[in-house]
Amino acid sequence: MDHPIQTDYLRWIVLLPLVGAAVNGLLGAVLQKRIGKWIISLFACAPVLISFLLSLQAFLDLLALKPDERFLIDRLYPWLSVGSLRVDMAFWVDPLSAVMILVVTGVGGLIHIYSTGYMREDKSYWRYFAFLNLFTCAMLLLVTADNLLLMFVGWEGVGLCSYALIGFWYHDHVNARAGNKAFIVNRVGDFGFVLGLFLVFWSLDRSGHGTLVFRELEKFSSLLQGQEIWGVGVVTLATLFLFVGATGKSAQIPLHVWLPDAMQGPTPVSALIHAATMVTAGVYMVCRLHFLFSAAPATLAVIAAIGVATALFSATIALTQTDIKRVLAYSTISQLGYMFLAAGVAAYGAAVFHLMTHAFFKACLFLGSGSVIHAMGGEQDMRKMGGLRRSLPYTFWTFAVAVLAIAGTPLTAGFFSKDEILWQAFSSPHGSPLLWVLGVAGAGLTAFYMFRQFFLVFFGECRADHHVKAHLHESPKAMTLPLVLLAIGSIAAGWIGLPEIFGGSRFAEWLEPVFGAHHEVHASGSSEEILMVLSVAVAAAGFYLAYLIYYRGRLAPERFSSLAGGLFYRLSYNKYYIDEIYQFFFVGGTLLLARIGAWIDQYIIDFIVDGLAKTTAFISWIHGLFDNHVVDWLVNKIADSTFDAGDKFRKVQTGNINSYLYVILGAVVLAIIVKLRYWS
Amino acid sequence: MAIGLTHFLVIGAILFSLGLYSVLTRRNAISILMGVELILNGANINYVAFSHYSSGSVEGQIYAIFVIMLAAAEAAIGLAIILAFFQIFHTIDVEAAETLKE
Numbered sequence: 001m002d003h004p005i006q007t008d009y010l011r012w013i014v015l016l017p018l019v020g021a022a023v024n025g026l027l028g029a030v031l032q033k034r035i036g037k038w039i040i041s042l043f044a045c046a047p048v049l050i051s052f053l054l055s056l057q058a059f060l061d062l063l064a065l066k067p068d069e070r071f072l073i074d075r076l077y078p079w080l081s082v083g084s085l086r087v088d089m090a091f092w093v094d095p096l097s098a099v100m101i102l103v104v105t106g107v108g109g110l111i112h113i114y115s116t117g118y119m120r121e122d123k124s125y126w127r128y129f130a131f132l133n134l135f136t137c138a139m140l141l142l143v144t145a146d147n148l149l150l151m152f153v154g155w156e157g158v159g160l161c162s163y164a165l166i167g168f169w170y171h172d173h174v175n176a177r178a179g180n181k182a183f184i185v186n187r188v189g190d191f192g193f194v195l196g197l198f199l200v201f202w203s204l205d206r207s208g209h210g211t212l213v214f215r216e217l218e219k220f221s222s223l224l225q226g227q228e229i230w231g232v233g234v235v236t237l238a239t240l241f242l243f244v245g246a247t248g249k250s251a252q253i254p255l256h257v258w259l260p261d262a263m264q265g266p267t268p269v270s271a272l273i274h275a276a277t278m279v280t281a282g283v284y285m286v287c288r289l290h291f292l293f294s295a296a297p298a299t300l301a302v303i304a305a306i307g308v309a310t311a312l313f314s315a316t317i318a319l320t321q322t323d324i325k326r327v328l329a330y331s332t333i334s335q336l337g338y339m340f341l342a343a344g345v346a347a348y349g350a351a352v353f354h355l356m357t358h359a360f361f362k363a364c365l366f367l368g369s370g371s372v373i374h375a376m377g378g379e380q381d382m383r384k385m386g387g388l389r390r391s392l393p394y395t396f397w398t399f400a401v402a403v404l405a406i407a408g409t410p411l412t413a414g415f416f417s418k419d420e421i422l423w424q425a426f427s428s429p430h431g432s433p434l435l436w437v438l439g440v441a442g443a444g445l446t447a448f449y450m451f452r453q454f455f456l457v458f459f460g461e462c463r464a465d466h467h468v469k470a471h472l473h474e475s476p477k478a479m480t481l482p483l484v485l486l487a488i489g490s491i492a493a494g495w496i497g498l499p500e501i502f503g504g505s506r507f508a509e510w511l512e513p514v515f516g517a518h519h520e521v522h523a524s525g526s527s528e529e530i531l532m533v534l535s536v537a538v539a540a541a542g543f544y545l546a547y548l549i550y551y552r553g554r555l556a557p558e559r560f561s562s563l564a565g566g567l568f569y570r571l572s573y574n575k576y577y578i579d580e581i582y583q584f585f586f587v588g589g590t591l592l593l594a595r596i597g598a599w600i601d602q603y604i605i606d607f608i609v610d611g612l613a614k615t616t617a618f619i620s621w622i623h624g625l626f627d628n629h630v631v632d633w634l635v636n637k638i639a640d641s642t643f644d645a646g647d648k649f650r651k652v653q654t655g656n657i658n659s660y661l662y663v664i665l666g667a668v669v670l671a672i673i674v675k676l677r678y679w680s
Numbered sequence: 681m682a683i684g685l686t687h688f689l690v691i692g693a694i695l696f697s698l699g700l701y702s703v704l705t706r707r708n709a710i711s712i713l714m715g716v717e718l719i720l721n722g723a724n725i726n727y728v729a730f731s732h733y734s735s736g737s738v739e740g741q742i743y744a745i746f747v748i749m750l751a752a753a754e755a756a757i758g759l760a761i762i763l764a765f766f767q768i769f770h771t772i773d774v775e776a777a778e779t780l781k782e
Contacts, residue, residue, distance in 0.1 A: 655781030657712075657774045661704050 005065070010074035010091045013054045013101060014140045016047035021133035028126025037125050041116040044129035048112050048136055052105035058093045059102060067513050070095055073146065080149070084210040085201065091144040092214075096514045099352060100143035100284055103359050107276045108136050110482035114367050115268040117478030118374060128168060128266070135161035139277050143284055148197050148212040151285070155193065155249065158278045159186045165273065166265040178261040185258040189248015193285075196241030200292070203227050203234045214288060221291045239292050239299040246282030251333050252310045252340060257579055259333055263325040267370030270325060275332050275362035280355045283339045287348040290515055294346055300430050304344025308425075308438045311337030313576075315445035319452075320561070320573040323380050324369045327453050331406065332362060334442060338421050341439060345431040347424035348515045349508045354421055356507075357405070357413035357493050364402035364486035371395040371475040371483065372457060376468055382453065387462040391472040394480040396458050398487035403454045405490040407447035408539045413494030415536075418443060422535055423528050440535045447542030455550035688729035695722030709762045709772040713755060720751045 023043045024031075031039050062070045076089040093101065112132060119128050138157025145151035160183070167179025200217070204210050207223040227234040246252070251259040262274050273279070286293055286303070293300055311334045318330035335358050342351035373380055375392055389396040405414035422443070426436035462469055474480065496506045549555045561569035571577075654660075695718055702715030724744045731740020762772055769776045 653780060655778040657777060658704055658707075665700070665704065 005061075005069075005072050007058075007061070007072050007074050009054055010058065010072060010093060010144065011076055013051045013058070013105070014091060014137055014144060016051050016054075017133045017137040017140065020044050020047035021130050021137060024126050024133060025130035028130055032126045037116075037120070040126045040129055044133055045109065045112045045116065047133060048105055048109045051136075051140065052102070052109050055098070055101040055105050059098050062093065062095065062098055070513050084205055085212065087147050087149045087212055089150065090146040091141075092146040093144060094514055095510050095512075096284075096287060096352065097143050099356060099511075101140060103356055104136065104139050104143065104277050107359050107363050107486070108139075108272055110485055111268050111272045111276075111363060111367070114271075114370070114479050114482040115266075117476045118268055118370055119266065124168070128165070131161050131164045131168075132269075132272070135165065135273060135278070139281070142281055146213055146215075148200070148214070148217070151288075152190075152193065152197065155245075155281060155285075156190065158273070158281060159183060159190070159249070162186070162262070162273050162278055165269040166262045168265055168269070172264075175264040178258075178264040182258040182262050185255050186248050189245045189255050192241045192244025192248070194245075196238045196243075196245065199229070199234060199238040199241060200224075203229070203238070217289070218291045221295060224292075225295065233296065233298075235292060236296040236298050239289075239296045240302065242285065242289065242292075243299060243303055246286055246340075247306070248282075249285075250279045250282030250336050250340070252282075252306050252337060253313060254578075256310065256314065256333050257582060260326055260329045260575070263323070263329050267325065267366060267373060270329070271363045271366035271370070274329065275366050276359035279332065279336055280339070280359070283336070283343060283351055283355050286340070286343045287352055287515075290343075290346070290348045293343070297430065300344050300346060302344075303340050304425075304430065304435060307337045307340030307342075307344050308435055308442070309337070310334065311341060311442040312438055312445070313337075315442045315449065316572050317575050318449045319445065320569060322382055324372065324382050324385070324453065324457065325366070325380060327382075327449060328362070328365055328369060331365075331446065331450065334446060335362065335406070338418060338439065338442070341425055341435065342421040345424050345428035345435065347421065347428055349511045350417070350420040350424050352511060353507050354417035357417040357490070360486050360489035360493050361402040361405035361412075361414055364398055364483060364490055365406065367479070367483055367486065368395050368399040368402065371479055374475055374479070375472050376464060377471055379464065379468060382456045384464050384468075385457045385462070386460045386464070387458070388472070389458040392458075392474050394474055394483060398480075398483040399454065399458070401487040402490050403450045405494075407450050407543060408443055408535065410536060411491070411494075413490050413492065416494035419532055419535060423531060426531055427527070436531065440538050443535055444538040444542040447539040448546045451543050451546035452550050455546060459551055685729055685733040688725055688733075692722045692725035692729065695719075695725060698722075707773050707775055709765060709774050710759075712774065713758045713762070716758070717751055717755065720747055720754075723747065 020043050024040055028040055031043075058072060061072060065071070071092065071094050073090060073092040076091070078086070079089045080087040112129075115128065115132065119125055122128065135158055138154045138161060140154075142151050142154030142158060145154055163179045163183040166182050167176045170176045170179075197212070201210055201212055203224055204217070204220055206227070207220070209216070209220045209223060211217060211220065221235075224235050224238075229237060244255075248255040259274055259279070263270055265273075293303070314330040314333040314337065318327050318334065321327045321330065335354070339351045339354050339358070342348070342354060371392060372385065372388060372395060375388070375395075376385065379385070401412070405412035408415045408418045422436055422439045425431045425439050426433060462472075464472075496510075545555075549557055563569070574580075699715045699718030699720075699722055702718060703712050706712055706715065724747050727740045727744045727747065731738060731744075765777070766772055
């Protein structure tokens with residue numbers, strides 16, 4: 001790990017999408033009008049696809065190296081050198097970031113292609129792709145950054161692009177507000193991230209090795225072991241702060257509220273940003289800093305607890321939602337919870353594995369729902385859908401594969417990754433049977449609500465009105481081709497992560513240089529088989545319940561929704577009123593502070609300022625008085641007395657000879673006297 | 681009592697003073713000239729008195745003749761000036777010459 005191979009092409013993985021964004025952003029409006037939308041598509045999709053090829057190249061390069069030397073770096077230039085902080089603009093690819101860049105560019109590329117079909121009618125086509133490319137660049141920056149500060153730049157960048165894309169159709173205020181909500185909630189998380197970053201750097205600096213570069217952080221992490229601040233271990237505090245950042249970015253409790261609202265954006269955006277990539281940034285960050293988190297068992301416990309709680313919590317909300325995208329949104333929050341559950345029991349490889357498989361099937365689900373919405377002319381309410389499998393065959397089959405995957409059907413990718421997480425939750429030294437039970441409960445709920453959605457949308461009688469029914473059509477190839485590829489991935493991607501009993505996980509092997517060898521487990525191999533069977537059974541039960549209610553119609557949903565006087569249903573449907581609570585306390589509190597501030601400004605500060613102004617005016621008036629009556633009086637007096645003196649002296653000139661003679665006589669007499677008295 | 685130098689000096693002083701008074705006070709231009717004559721004559725008496733009593737020579741009396749000659753010339757010129765004055769102001773009252781009055 002000390003001798004990374006310097007390369008020159010890694011930078012293009014990150015920078016090509018930036019070029020695409022710049023071209024489309026600056027020239028897009030003109031290009032679209034003069035040449036047509038196809039040139040925008042070209043400038044948008046080509047960079048991402050080329051980045052994918054370059055990522056493949058990086059992957060192959062890594063494969064050619066020995067496992068503990070799998071390390072590529074591309075140093076662009078030294079960025080900051082301040083005091084003891086040295087941070088470069090450098091990109092590195094190790095097995096972990098190789099997985100990430102392949103996922104981002106691969107799934108991202110498919111979504112770019114899909115978008116050329118989905119956004120075809122939109123006027124601001126160029127703006128959409130400019131931001132989509134910018135987002136891809138920022139995400140790639142995030143996962144290939146060689147230091148924590150550069151990662152934070154990418155972290156913020158994806159937040160910005162998420163805001164821009166959620167509020168893409170900004171003329172509708174609802175969308176703009178949703179964008180605001182996403183960005184502001186993210187910001188709260190970012191605050192935690194920054195505090196964690198500062199704490200890590202500061203305490204390392206105290207021991208003489210201040211750095212933010214990941215490799216060096218790993219090397220010196222042992223220095224942080226015994227350090228304390230304010231009575232708490234530094235590592236625990238820093239990792240807690242960093243996890244707050246992950247909570248915001250990856251929509252875990254309590255900062256999950258922005259993700260359902262983010263569904264206001266175009267569906268491919270929901271697929272890319274809020275399913276496959278941006279929300280996984282938190283998971284990536286925790287895994288990247290695994291050495292810090294592993295050194296703070298308290299934080300790990302918190303992460304696992306929040307992860308599994310979020311997984312269960314949002315699954316319960318998804319049970320009752322009627323908007324096709326909302327179900328998927330809560331499903332995403334839930335699956336992210338599973339990833340954090342894995343991270344919380346130090347099974348980082350399992351978390352990344354689920355990240356990868358989730359990217360495939362969740363993107364497939366979202367794009368599929370986009371296809372449905374497209375066909376229904378914009379309708380998103382599942383109560384108005386039904387029987388669409390006849391009109392949308394490609395969408396139907398790919399959606400079916402993805403639903404099987406997310407429900408954890410054996411042999412799908414989702415099965416292998418979710419199963420790995422549940423097994424680790426049970427058997428890891430940080431895990432416990434309780435975590436497993438809660439995780440399996442969530443899996444059961446997942447199976448239920450996903451099949452509920454599946455049956456509501458594609459089976460039964462079509463409940464749409466005549467106008468919509470007449471226009472139902474399958475989506476163009478640009479949209480169905482990515483769906484097919486993603487569906488294939490939803491199955492195939494799992495085979496590289498087989499559990500021990502089936503031959504061992506190639507995926508875990510791949511990530512070994514990053515996370516270290518597999519740690520010992522508490523339970524034996526056969527318990528793994530038993531648990532696997534149990535979790536499949538629970539998932540099957542969920543499927544069966546959905547089948548009974550929504551396919552056969554044998555059970556009425558009211559039997560469940562009226563339980564406890566409808567309380568459970570209402571809590572679930574209204575998302576446990578969390579949005580309302582936040583609105584009252586945080587938004588209301590902020591507005592109250594603003595009003596208080598305005599009152600202070602108006603009555604106190606303005607009072608002081610006006611008072612000062614009036615005092616100044618008053619003093620000026622006194623000065624004026626002084627100037628008029630004292631100074632001017634003096635000046636006038638001097639002038640007058642000069643006149644008077646002149647007047648008086650003038651009288652000497654009488655014009656009378658006699659008086660002149662008198663004067664002469666007087667002067668002579670005076671002269672004589674003076675001569676006689678004073679001069680001898 | 682014997683008439684000495686002092687008596688003549690006193691007379692000279694009296695004449696001088698009367699002449700001075702006349703010059704300073706009178707309004708008639710010719711009266712002023714007469715005053716000037718008196719002053720000159722007063723000075724003359726002083727000259728002659730000193731010449732007789734203090735100095736053995738007759739220089740003082742010669743000077744007195746010069747002074748009488750001067751007085752005559754001056755009186756002529758003075759009268760000429762008064763004539764010119766009269767031509768302008770049409771009076772010989774010196775108080776009429778107020779043109780330099782402020």
